[in-house]
Amino acid sequence: MQWRRWAAIGIGVLAAAALIAGARPARLRLVRVTHVSPAPPMASISLLYARGARPQFVVLDIAGAHGASGSATISGDQEFVETPFAGVPGGPYRIDATLAYRIGGFLMLRQTTFGG
DSSP states (O other): OHHHHHHHHHHHHHHHHHHHHHBBOOOEEEEEEEETTTTTTHHHHHHHHOOOOOOOOEEEEETTTTTTEEEEEEEEOOOEEEEEOOSSSOOOOEEEEEEEEEETTTEEEEEEEEEE
């Protein structure tokens, strides 16, 4: 009878650990400008996530060395986006990413900056 109790507690702990691991937000590991087309000025951007729960949406703000800037809001499932530029494109580019997660019913925001 005692071993059943410990087995049930062990299964509960393993289930809770699996639930917590799946609810961990996926960190944005890399964002980079892969291509810039001159006319009309458009930037192709790729994103790479770590394991975990993807964000609900991602806001990307891009700023170039020659004054070009652009912004895009995408869903968390997207790993590639093209965004128009305002201004003269030219690198290196700085990308500010704001990620919005909803985990356990709570909204969580994370901000990261990628420079190059």
